[in-house]
Amino acid sequence: MFLLGHSSWSYLISKATGQKLHVNLPLYLALLSGVAPDFDIYFQPYLQHHTYTHSILILGPVSILLTYKYKKLGAAFSTGLLSHLLTDSLVGDIPPFYPVSHYTIGLNLGIPSLADTILETGALLLVVVYIFRNG
8 A cells, every 4th residue: 555545544444443532642643653664765785675663563562652651642543553554454464473474465456456546545534534523
């Protein structure tokens, strides 16, 4: 998934979590949470894309630490962070247990593909609707 899709889905998921937890996650954090796992592309060839930063063995403990330190705000941010794994596994695959295992899971709907385009533009439209309804 591309930047638009990741940031849109993380916005929707982290803001919904924030509402349930009665905390207002700032816009920039809601958008950042979904794209943060892709920071590894800036460190190639030292850090291969879709490895450590796409593993629940890495992002799980990071999410737990964020939630512990920042409480409800950290939990809302963490759901946006973990949404990255979900959306990447829809259009491609992820190694959920990297570096312990190189096994990957995902639907592999394709990127770019019609499915990816629908998921990304659909998320953007939902964001627009959400913003207009909630100010």
